Structures are given as structure tokens and as C-alpha cells.
Amino acid sequence: MKARLIKYPGRKWLKHESLWSEPELRKYLPETELFTTQAFIQLVERHAVLFVKPDVGMQGQGIMKITRDGDKYVIRTASQRFVYRDVNKAALKLKQIIGSERYLVQQGIDLIKIDGNPIDFRALLHLKPNGKWKFFGIMGKIAAPNRFVTNHSSGGRAIRLYQALRVTKEDGAEWDERIKKLSGLIAHAMKRHFPKITELGLDIAIDTNHQIWLLEANTRPQFQLFRYHSDPRLFARIASSVRMIRKHSV
Template identity: 30%
Template sequence: MTRYVGSKWKKTAALMRERELSEYVPETAQLSKSSLHSLLRKYEMVYVKPVVGMHGNGVMRVERTTAGYQFQSQDRIRSFTHFDDMYRSILVQTRKKRYLVQKGIRLLKHNGRRFDIRVMAQYSPNRQWETTGIIGRVAAKNRIVTNFHGGGKLVAASRLLAEHTNYVYPKLHSLSKLGVKAGKAMQQAFPGVYEIGLDVALDQSLRLWILEVNTSPDPYVFKKLPDKTIFKRIMRYAKMYPKKRA
């Protein structure tokens, strides 16, 4: 049956084992006082995420500032003079669940709001991985996550990219190739995975970064695209797969 992999840590490790994918993965570690302090010193801004979680729930953006430190959860920002005080506050938010800390990518923006790209890749009837959909996700105002379920807006990826580059189609092609490579890696690491949703960020230099892999992606976001054949193909492929199981 179709396999669901919940652990972000295990999925990140699977990507890191593949030479062609590891360069796209931001540095990631299991959350501890020392790992958070180290990555903050190195990158100034990081994201803290639950190892198991969906729809951006529990994600925090943590930064070093001129006055000390701050972190944002949903639309609330908390500021601190000392690292230890901030870390204790973060631990309250994590509620003793396992978390990761990841190098922060400063996302491109659309109308002042951060966006990333969701790439849908599926195992096709021809027994090959294929990227079947690409769509942009724009964060709600003052939010740090782009998820549609968290108030984000779905926008055609080509439209978002066109605001930042003249090379839209080469960039879409790169995203498509990345989806296929990630799909193969997930299936190799976790037999029984037949489809993935790849969340990809673009930084200020238009470099691609894999933020996360979802092995149970929501196909209905692609229903928002003007080209209705994309959603129909996604659903046709999905119906071939065995019923999902945990």
C-alpha cells in the first residue's frame, strides 16, 4: 500500500544521501540548545520545525537582532536580550515534541509577502517519476509559512517567477527535474512512496532550496490552476496507487 512518511528528519536524511540533491538541502540539525545557538551564529536566521507536523503548524522563525534575539510563531513576535531566555521560551512552544532547526532561507516576495513553490511529482503509469504540477504559494500577511491551510494564497508559479527573472521556463524546468530526482530518492529510501509534494524556496539569487518533502500531498491545490488538465492527470495517477496507510 502507499506509504506515508511523517518524520522530516528521516526525509531530510534521505535527501542528503543523494549527491544530486544534498546541495539543495539547507543545513539541518535536531533541535538542541547548542545546535540552535550554532546555526544562529552561522546564518543569523533559522527555522525551527516539528519533526512530525503538517500545514506549517508549530513552525518558528528565529533571528539574531541588533538588540539580541527574536522568534516568530504564527503572527506573534517575541523579543529577548539573552539567548538562554529565548531558548526557554521556544521550549515552551515545542511542548516537549521533537523539533528540527534549519538554515533560514530569505524567500522571494510577491506584493511584500513571502512565497515558495510546491512541486508535485508522481510515479506514472509508465513506471517512471514525473513532475505533474507546479504551483506558487504566497504567505498570508505577516505569516512565516506559505501553506494554503494557514491562510496562504495559491498563485501560478510562472507569474511569481516572472516578477524576479526573465528566465521563467528554464527555472520551471529546473523545478520539474528536482521533483523527479526527489521522488526517486524518496521511493528508494521508503519503498511504497508513489507521490510527493516538494516545497522549494528561491532565495535572493534565485537559487533553489528544498524546504520539505510531503509524502501525502494535497492534490486539490492544483485545481486552482487555469489548466484543468493538470489536476485531472494528478488525480488519474493517484487513483492507480494502493490506499494510503500510515
């Protein structure tokens, strides 16, 4: 796939297509398609949970969760719930909600949870002047009760990796190393496709079978979560790195 000279590629589909073209990364990517009623119907028959999300968006806004439960299809938005027994009617309702916007439909991952509240993670990397990626670390986000998105703007809160996995700090360090290695592979792939990028915030999921997934790669990521990292100095180092990167990108 041809490299794109876009500094901040915002479209989720563009980034998914780019990473899907990398054979070594495919097993980490949920099945994802551009939303059409046909694509939705095909995916919902293969996966009991789907997420429908804007192609361009942030902070979890506009995301819908669709659950297939027996002969029922349940659509949840941030504020509403719709139930259908006909998959075609569910698809048409989604199309009505979406309107003319471009959306994606994505395989839902059975995320690890605490007290029923799903958790995902943010890994943060910056490109150093020597051309190598620096991995700053990973922090978890736990959704508020009865929410299916983990973003702070939706009531989510920070949690450390080992706490989310309910393991010792030593075992948590091994998980951190696994995610660091995968993050490096993803960062190098993203750089091949988008040579101008200098920052990455990777939205990582760990499912109940402890498989790691990449939900999304963000190229101008927020990093407020890292205020809660176990290293109290890390946030200041990240903020300094961000200022330096963005100063030289102007």
C-alpha cells in the same frame, strides 16, 4: 543508508537524513538539525533567520520563525512574539514552548517575495505503473500579509511560477524545466530510501539570488493548489491519478 519500507514516512528528520546522504542533493538542502538548545545556538550564530518546526506535522502548524537582529533574538509563533537579548534565554524559551515534542531547527531561506509576502512552491510527482515518475507541474503559494507560512490554512493563496518570479511565460517555462529536473533527482533518491512511496509533493523555495532549495518532501501530498494551474484539465488528471494510486495501495 538502509532503505526503509515505509509507505508514508512522516518524520521530517528521517527524510532530511536520507536526502542529506545523497551528495548531489546536499547543496539544495537548508542546514537542518534536531532541535536542542545547543543546536539552536550554533545555527542562529551562522544564520540570521531560522525556522523551528515539528518533526511530524502538516499545513505549517507549530512552525516558529527566529530572527537574529543585531543583539536581539526575535521568536515568532502563529500568534505571539518574544524578544530576547540573550541567546541562551531565547533557546530556553523555545525549549519551553516545544516541551517534550521532537522538533527540527532549520536554516531560513531568504524567499522571493511580492509586496513583502514570501512565496514558496509545490512540485507534484506520481509514480507510474512502469516505475517512472510523472512530473505534473509546480504551483506557488504566497503568504498572507504579516504571515511567514504560505499554507492555505494560514491565509496563503496560489500563484503561478512565472508570476511569482516576475518573468515572462517563456522564461517561466525554463524555470519549470529546471525544477522538473531537480524534482526527478529528488524523487529517485527518495525511492531508493523509501521503496514503497508512490507520491511526492516537494516544497521548493527560490531565494532572492534565484537559488533553488528543497524545504521538505511530502509522501501523501495535498494537491488543491493545482486547481489554479494554467491548464484547467490538470487538476482532474491529478485527482484521477491519486485515486488510482491509493486504490491499489490499500
